Amino acid sequence: MKILVCISHVPDTTSKINFTDNNTRFDSTGVQFIIGPYDDYALARAVELKESMGASVTVINVGLADTEPTIRKALAIGADDAIRVNAEPTDSWFVAAQIAAQAKEGGYDLILMGRESIDYNGGVVHGIVGEMLGMPSVSPVMKLDLVGNTAKLAREIEGGKEYLEVNLPFVAGCQEPIAEWKIPNMRGIMSARTKPLKVVEPASVDSGVKLQQFELPPPKGAVKMIPADQVQELVNLLKNEAKVL
Amino acid sequence: MNILVFIERAEGTVKKNSLEAVAYAHAMGGNVIALALGEMDEQELKALGTYGASKVLHGADPKFNAGVIQAYATIITSAMTQENADILVLSDSSLGTPVAARVAAKLDASLVTNVIALPETASGFVVKRSIYTGKAFAKVSLTKVKKVIGLKKNAAEVKEVGSPIEVTPFSATVSDSDFATRITSSEKATGDVLLPEANIVVSGGRGMKGPEHWGLIESLAKTLGAATGCSKPVSDMGWRPHHEHVGQTGVKVAPQLYIAVGISGAIQHLAGVNSSKCIVVINKDADAPFFKAADYGIAGDAFDVLPKLHEAIKALK
């Protein structure tokens, strides 16, 4: 079985977000980058499947050379090889089209990724890739088991879950608790250095989405503290000042 | 300009957030065609006219009751062709967003989700969307003729602008391959207010000490007509179901009022609540980081404050 895992290279969840160049570029000064947390769940599940039933796991990232440490981390966690599409991941459509172009030739049985990236939060790459490849797509998937050629899935819906079955090949956008995040061990880190990482040039794509400008939210006003023995005062403020009751 | 709005179904009724999608399309100044799939309450569909739809299409076949992503994408795409609609508007959700992706790919459309405001059309078509899990915004221009727009909650205000209209039956053609994913069963909390749609959320963290104390959260939520939420460790430990987990890796909420009890306010939790209009924090540690992100705070013991708060709110109602 061949599994493709798509990983995003995103600012750590604790990062302060700032922009430069007249609010047209993300300011990466002092920012630590990680594998997207949802992609990390997808990768962990792929490695579990590899360990339990035998599979090859390829990771793909659309990004410039600075994403390679993130890709190496995925290799250290247990992927066998990697593809980097050498381009800036400007928007969901662009990234999805690059992944689809690479996956078309690959003959993958399963394409896993996070339900969304945590930078643009689009939540659409799995669907676009699925449609471009003519495969079903399911997201957000919180459980994925394989029985022969059939996958049994649980998908989170508002206020509950839905259970589904689908035959391979298909695309899944993943989230917890599909697997537990894996931390690379020393052996993994050593072997990752020599695992194949192929760099390919991007396909030409018109995504139809162009960034104009970034904005930061206005700063938050100071909190009003209410003494613990004056709960009634809180209710008055919520009703008369905030007008939310 | 014809705009198709996808109306999502919740137990045979119209999802509240879909009304915002109708209001958004109406405010854009287009001719609004609403499309509903699966068995749905006829009166609610007619009432879509009140909120701005000029036509309501209904594919009532019960085989569309369950939201199969591919099948919905096929049907929406053919409805857009039939109705000559260049723009699709829908509300982001666990169904809406994946469907939007496939429709955009079928139509080669400009696609944007998490949209929070009406487009600026003075030069081109520019929408504002939330990024970095609510920590920033991006203005993006959509350059293709066809456009697919997914809305975050509160992107438009639901207003009565018209009157109820007749429902037009819509017969959708789907193929077997559209049903390649088979929904075998589902579990759903019934009667509760859905977290992503709620106007008020009462959320508990590890400071609630254990699932046996959730009655305090639930009863307050009930009185307020609120949904209940929780922090990640609370759902990780199985105190609460996963779909209540709020934050960076969970549900992103945008209520009028978010009440956080015994939650420290880690940056990953804040990422899921920073679109709330008003935040109240109750925490026994006066230095808890959550107070910095709050509008109102009480530094006190949840087990002391919650019952008093509940009484005061009951007195108000």
Ligand SMILES: Cc1cc2nc3c(=O)[nH]c(=O)nc-3n(C[C@H](O)[C@H](O)[C@H](O)COP(=O)(O)OP(=O)(O)OC[C@H]3O[C@@H](n4cnc5c(N)ncnc54)[C@H](O)[C@@H]3O)c2cc1C
């Ligand atoms: C990649 C990543 C993603 C994450 N995603 C999320 C996410 O989506 N959502 C999320 O919530 N977390 C997320 N986390 C975890 C996050 O970092 C915090 O660990 C978590 O939010 C803490 O939960 P908590 O506030 O309930 O618990 P704690 O941090 O343990 O806080 C408990 C609070 O309760 C207070 N307290 C204790 N007793 C009482 C009492 N009797 N009365 C009143 N207050 C009391 C304490 O003062 C404390 O402030 C993520 C972490 C990572 C690394």
